Amino acid sequence: MNIVSILLHTGGKWVHENRNVKINNGDIVYYWVYMIVNGLGRQVTDQRWTASGGSSGSSQPVQPVVQQPQTGSSTSGKDEVWNGRTLKLVVEDTFDEQLNTEMYGACTNSAVYGCLREGNNGYLNPILSSKLRSRKGIQYGKVEIVAKMPRGDWIWPALWMLPNYGDRNSGGIYGGWPRSGEIDIMESRGNRNYGNLGVEYMGSTLHWGTQYVNKYSLTTANKKVKSKTLADGYHRYTLYWDQNGMDFYLDDDHVAKFATPNQGFFRWGNLPGNNIWAHANNAPFDQEFYLIMNVAVGGTNGFFPDNVENAGYSKPWSNQDTNAPEKFWRAKNLWQPTWQGDDAAMQVDSVRMWQLQ
Helix, strand or coil, X not given: CCCCCCCCCECCECCCCCCCCCCCCCCEEEEEEEEEECCEEXXXXXXXXXXXXXXXXXXXXXXXXXXXXXXXXXXXXXXXXXXXXXXXXXXXXXXXXXXXXXXXXXXXXXXXXXXXXXXXXXXXXXXCCCEEEEEEEECCEXXXXXXXXXXXXXXXXXXXXXXXXXXXXXCCCCCCCCCCCEEEEEEECCCCCEXXXXXXXXXXXXXXXXXXXXXXXXXXXXXXXXXCCCCCCCEEEEEEEECCEEEEEECCEEEEEEECCCCHHHHHCCCCCCCXXXXXXXXXXCCCEEEEEEEEECCCCCCCCCCCCECCCCCCCCCCCCCHHHHHHHCHHHHHHHCCHHHHCCEEEEEEEEEEC
16 A cells, blocks of 8 residues: 655646556556645545556556546436426535635524533533535425445434425424425434444435324335445435425435325325315425435434344433433443544535426
C-alpha cells in the first residue's frame, strides 16, 4: 500500500507520480482519495483504474479520474418520462459546493424543545445528531437519493418525507401526525449484527391513521442489500409516486409497492370515527411532501426492539425504561468503539426530486 499526501497542485491539478512502479497493460490500480478543503473533508473510496496504451513493463504515470460515487443506472439531472408522463426536475444537489458551516450552534427549529433542554430530571440527551430538510416539495413524482449509510451500534439513519404545509410543525392539512401521513423511503440501523435488522437491511413504510391509531403495519416492507452492507458503498434509494400508489427501490431491486386502496385508506384501515380523507382514495398522500435526511440514535419507540440478539452484548436499555438515555450513556464503552469516524456518518452523494406533470 502506498499512502501519499499531496500538498501543492501543478498546473491546476493535484498529481502524484512514482516512476519506480512498473505497470503493464491490463494491470488494475485500486485507490482511494481523501480531500480536505477549508477544513472540510471528503472521502472517495473503492476506486479503480486499468492501465492501457503504454508499452508492457513501462513506467507509466498513473492519472486516474476521481469520479463521484455512483450505483447501478443512477439517472442524470434531467427531466424524465415515467409511464408516459413527464417528470420535471425540481430539486437537484450533488453537494459539489463548499458546505456552509456557519449554522453550527444556531437554532433552526425550536419546536419540541429542539434548541433547549434541561437536565433537572435526569440526563440530557447524550448525542448530538443532524437533519437536513429540502426547501421545496413535490406532489407526485420521483425522489432519488444516492447515499452511504452509517455503521455503528444504535445509529438510526432515515430518508423520509412529511407534508409541506404551513410552518411544517403542525402536521399537515389533515391534522397532526399521523393524520397527514409520512413517507419513509429508507430507514436502517447501523448495528453490524442485530438479528435480521442490522446494517445490511433497510425498510420502506407509509405512516397514516388517526390521532391514536397508526396503520403503518399494513404498508411496510424490508429489503436486504445484495452485496455486503448499506455502509460499505453508495446505494440508490428511489421513490415513484402518483395517485395510484408508490413504488420503492434499493438500487434496481424493488422493495415494495403500496397501491392506493379502492375504498380509500380510511376504510381499508378500518379506522374509527369520521372519514377525514373521504374526498380522495389516496389521501393523506394527495398533498405536497418535502424531503428529510437525518441520523438519530437509540429511542424507546420500538424501532430497536428489545430481546433481539446484538453482536457482542445486549441492548443496554429497554423500551419501557424511563431512564433509557442514562442507561445508553453508561454503556458507552460497549457501543462507542463501533462508531469509527466518517464510517458512522450518513454520506450523501446526490439528491434529486422530480415533479410529475
